[in-house]
Amino acid sequence: CVDVRGVKGVFLANQKIDGKVTTLITYNKGRDWDFLNPPDIDMNGKPTNCKPPDCYLHLHLRWADNPYVSGTVHTKDTAPGLIMGAGNLGSQLVEYKEEMYITSDCGKTWRQVFEEEHHILYLDHGGVIVAIKDTSIPLKILKFSIDEGQTWSTHNFTSTSVFVDGLLSEPGDETLVMTVFGHISYRSDWELVKVDFRPSFPRECTDDDYESWDLTNLQGDRCIMGQQRSFRKRKISSWCIKGRSFTSALTSKVCECVNSDFLCDYGFERSAALKPDSSKCFADFWFNPEAPPEDCVLGQAYTSSTGYRKVVSNVCEGGVDLQQNLAQHMCPLIAPKGLQISIRGESLAVKPGEDITFIVRQEQGDTLNTKYQVDLGDGFKAIYVNLTMTGEPIRHRYENPGIYRVSVKAENVAGHDEAVMFVQVNSPLQALNLEVLPVIGRNQEVNLTAIILPKNPNLTVFYWWIGNSLQPLLTLESFLVARFAETGEVRVTVQASCGNSMLQDSKVVHVFDHFHVLPLKFTKHLDMYNPDIPEWREDIGRVVTRLLETNIPEETLVTVVKPGLPTTADLHVLLPANQPKRKMSITSDKVMREICIFFLVQFRKLPGRNVYAQMHNEKEQEMTSPVNHSEDTQNIIQGEEFIDDDLDSQTLGNARGKFNLSL
Numbered sequence: 001c002v003d004v005r006g007v008k009g010v011f012l013a014n015q016k017i018d019g020k021v022t023t024l025i026t027y028n029k030g031r032d033w034d035f036l037n038p039p040d041i042d043m044n045g046k047p048t049n050c051k052p053p054d055c056y057l058h059l060h061l062r063w064a065d066n067p068y069v070s071g072t073v074h075t076k077d078t079a080p081g082l083i084m085g086a087g088n089l090g091s092q093l094v095e096y097k098e099e100m101y102i103t104s105d106c107g108k109t110w111r112q113v114f115e116e117e118h119h120i121l122y123l124d125h126g127g128v129i130v131a132i133k134d135t136s137i138p139l140k141i142l143k144f145s146i147d148e149g150q151t152w153s154t155h156n157f158t159s160t161s162v163f164v165d166g167l168l169s170e171p172g173d174e175t176l177v178m179t180v181f182g183h184i185s186y187r188s189d190w191e192l193v194k195v196d197f198r199p200s201f202p203r204e205c206t207d208d209d210y211e212s213w214d215l216t217n218l219q220g221d222r223c224i225m226g227q228q229r230s231f232r233k234r235k236i237s238s239w240c241i242k243g244r245s246f247t248s249a250l251t252s253k254v255c256e257c258v259n260s261d262f263l264c265d266y267g268f269e270r271s272a273a274l275k276p277d278s279s280k281c282f283a284d285f286w287f288n289p290e291a292p293p294e295d296c297v298l299g300q301a302y303t304s305s306t307g308y309r310k311v312v313s314n315v316c317e318g319g320v321d322l323q324q325n326l327a328q329h330m331c332p333l334i335a336p337k338g339l340q341i342s343i344r345g346e347s348l349a350v351k352p353g354e355d356i357t358f359i360v361r362q363e364q365g366d367t368l369n370t371k372y373q374v375d376l377g378d379g380f381k382a383i384y385v386n387l388t389m390t391g392e393p394i395r396h397r398y399e400n401p402g403i404y405r406v407s408v409k410a411e412n413v414a415g416h417d418e419a420v421m422f423v424q425v426n427s428p429l430q431a432l433n434l435e436v437l438p439v440i441g442r443n444q445e446v447n448l449t450a451i452i453l454p455k456n457p458n459l460t461v462f463y464w465w466i467g468n469s470l471q472p473l474l475t476l477e478s479f480l481v482a483r484f485a486e487t488g489e490v491r492v493t494v495q496a497s498c499g500n501s502m503l504q505d506s507k508v509v510h511v512f513d514h515f516h517v518l519p520l521k522f523t524k525h526l527d528m529y530n531p532d533i534p535e536w537r538e539d540i541g542r543v544v545t546r547l548l549e550t551n552i553p554e555e556t557l558v559t560v561v562k563p564g565l566p567t568t569a570d571l572h573v574l575l576p577a578n579q580p581k582r583k584m585s586i587t588s589d590k591v592m593r594e595i596c597i598f599f600l601v602q603f604r605k606l607p608g609r610n611v612y613a614q615m616h617n618e619k620e621q622e623m624t625s626p627v628n629h630s631e632d633t634q635n636i637i638q639g640e641e642f643i644d645d646d647l648d649s650q651t652l653g654n655a656r657g658k659f660n661l662s663l
Contacts (some may be wrong), residue, residue: 002061002073006248007106007215008313009225012073014061020092023058025107027217027224029311031263034218036107038089043112050089057101057110058094059087072098072117078173079126080231080248081106081215082148086117102149104233113149121167123176127234127242128197130167130178138163142180144197147236158193160184174244174268176201201241209238212250223255226316234659256319261311268307281307294364296331302330335415336370338363342421343407344393345411349424349499356396356423360408362388370412377404377423398425403459424499427454432496432503433534439510439572442487448480450494450505453532463495467530484511516573520544520559526567537561544569 003011009029015019024033036057038050050056060072075082082104088097100114118131131143131152138161143152162182170177176197181190210232214222224230230250234242259279264270267287271280283289289304296302308322344357360372367389374382376396384392388410398404402425409418431453440446450462463472464480467490473480493506510548530536541559558572 002075002130002418004083004106004569005075005077006082006301007229009311010106012059012061012083012085012107014058014093014534022056022092023061023087025218028260029225029313031311032260036110037218039110040102041110043115048089048112055090057087057089058092059101060087060093060098062083074120074122076122076126078248079122080244081213081233082122083107084113084120084129084149098134104148105213107163108218111149113145113152118143119164119167120167121178123169123178123197125173125242125246125248128176130195132164132180136163138182138184142195146239148233150236151593155195158191162191162193165190172244174242174246174595175229178242196239201239203240204243205234205238205240205246209234210237221260223258223316225311226255226257226261226314228253228255234631254565255316256321257310257314257316259322261314261320262322263306263311264451265305265307265309268305283307286506290327290329292329292331292334296334298331298333298366298369300331301328302331332367333412334365335412336362336365336367338365339388339408339410339417341406341417341419343423348422350398351499352399352401352425352427353397356398358394358396358406360394360409360419362417365410365417366412366414370410371410372662373411375405375407378402379404380447400427401427404591424561425460426459426499426501428501429460429496429498429503430454432494433535434492434494434505434507435563436492436507436509437560438507439515439560439574440484441515442513443483444513445481445483446509448482448492448494450478450496452478452496452498452503460496460498463497465491465493467491484509487511487513510574512574514575516575518571518573520569521573522569522594523566524566527565530565530567532563533563537563541569606644 001011002014004012009027011026011030013026013033015024023036025036026033028074035052036054036059036431038055038057039048044242062072072086076082082102083106083234084100084102088094088099088100098117099112100116100118101110102113103110112229114131114133117134119134120126121130121639126148126304127146129143129145129149133139140158140161141154142157143154145152146436157180162180162184163184163186164180166181168181169175170179178195178197180195182191183190212232215224215231216222217224229252231248232250233248234240264281267289268281268283271282287309292302303326303513306323306326310316310323315325333496335608338361340361340363342359342361344359350356358374360374362370367386370385370388372384372387374380374384374387374394376394378398378400382394404423404425405420406423407418407420409416429452431451433451435451437446448464452460459476460478462475462478462480464475465472466482472495478496483490490509490511490512491506493504495502495504538561541561544561545554545557546560552573556574558574559569560572561567561569
């Protein structure tokens with residue numbers, strides 16, 4: 001939509017229906033729209049053969065990307081009625097056709113002036129119209145007209161053709177000096193060419209050089225926006241400068257109001273054009289004209305609309321008044337509606353002890369005679385009067401973590417409404433530890449567990465990344481069951497998000513096809529020193545692994561202490577990779593026998609109170625086919641106990657240990 005400058009209430013707009021774009025004009029700020037009348041002849045004097053209703057004039061209504069050139073439609077405040085635009089004749093607007101048309105009577109009649117689009121500049125209140133072709137080739141000729149586009153002259157503004165980048169005029173609507181700027185080549189600097197039209201005019205205009213014209217719409221009505229307006233313009237035969245003192249407005253006379261000075265009010269629309277009462281406004285199916293306004297207060301009066309309102313900026317007086325006989329009503333008691341509760345700052349997650357400010361709003365309904373019952377979810381309850389009218393906030397503080405249901409119920413005799421929200425009160429996360437077996441079998445189910453402190457935060461979200469995946473898995477539980485289809489090292493990362501805090505931990509999982517698992521148990525004395533935290537379990541596992549001084553490489557042994565009490569562990573024995581299958585059972589037996597002999601010898605030498613290690617062969621797990629150990633190995637595992645009551649606790653693993661533990 002384009003505002004036609006210089007004449008109040010006149011607009012141009014394009015509408016698209018079934019893919020066809022057409023141009024319309026209004027003279028009363030959008031109440032009524034009409035198509036643009038096409039010219040009878042083209043710029044060469046030949047018939048256009050464009051006859052309504054099958055053919056009209058259509059214009060491109062777009063702004064230029066370059067701020068130094070005009071768009072496709074050109075108007076000016078001090079040149080009322082003068083409009084130039086690029087478009088075409090036909091049943092619809094065509095994108096690739098940009099012929100230039102001009103009107104000097106505000107859209108009533110149009111003339112074609114160019115076959116291609118031009119950049120336009122108005123000088124001296126529109127007394128001089130300058131046009132330069134919109135093209136990508138260099139130019140040195142411009143065109144200008146001093147008779148509102150009736151005739152055009154050419155002017156060589158430079159001896160060397162330039163690529164035109166823009167047009168500028170000196171300050172003031174009365175100026176006759178302009179500048180063309182561009183460049184000779186794409187690598188050259190800007191070239192500025194000044195064009196002065198003042199020497200072309202011998203004198204300034206006098207009153208005898210002007211004539212008046214009356215503004216009318218396409219139907220010939222002179223009363224537009226409630227008044228008759230007359231403007232003056234320079235005679236075509238006068239060759240003079242309008243100058244700084246020129247004013248275009250001549251006279252105006254207020255008109256009596258008629259039906260066309262009124263629009264349908266909010267909630268109303270006109271009937272279909274084919275119906276006999278198409279000029280009347282009727283209430284839409286969703287609108288009740290008798291309904292009180294939202295701010296209606298009990299005891300006050302309001303008026304219901306008749307369905308009409310005067311067009312904005314229309315100055316008509318007397319005559320028809322479609323707004324008269326407005327019905328008066330008393331405001332009833334209206335039930336509350338559109339109740340809302342929010343927190344100042346918009347954060348629904350807060351810390352314990354943090355101050356919170358609740359805001360209660362009500363979109364519709366009575367507020368003076370409404371009670372508001374507030375329940376903040378932690379035992380605080382209160383009843384307020386005029387809560388939404390006064391805008392008084394509710395300040396509160398939650399001391400304990402949790403999820404609190406906050407509700408506000410507004411109620412009066414006419415009805416009630418309720419608003420509910422949930423507030424999360426969370427202590428920031430302090431620690432996160434990912435617990436996962438460091439060694440697992442291929443395609444074996446494994447639990448990935450995230451240990452967080454505090455232990456029971458509310459609505460913690462866990463993000464799991466497995467391997468090189470960029471898409472995390474989201475859970476509300478602190479564990480995830482996974483399988484690994486490929487052998488090798490896989491990195492598992494977890495992030496815990498709670499309120500405004502987020503922590504991360506990451507572990508590497510080794511996935512094998514073949515390995516042994518030996519369950520280990522310790523005496524109850526070790527439970528006294530077991531804090532059941534991930535760090536302690538990891539340290540104890542490393543100590544036990546380092547104690548195994550056998551011929552078996554330490555990197556093939558992994559001890560995993562299990563969570564909880566009593567203290568137990570699994571010793572993972574990783575079988576050598578790339579070993580022939582026929583030798584696998586022999587090597588497995590050898591490895592298991594060496595470990596068992598180590599426990600027989602090493603634990604007998606280890607000083608400590610109630611030292612006990614028991615390896616249950618019946619619980620032994622193997623991720624390949626079962627291995628048959630020799631009977632003597634089984635008897636050694638199941639039949640030996642090593643107890644030494646004479647010594648106190650000693651450092652486990654001598655100098656290499658980290659803890660003094662009673663075993």
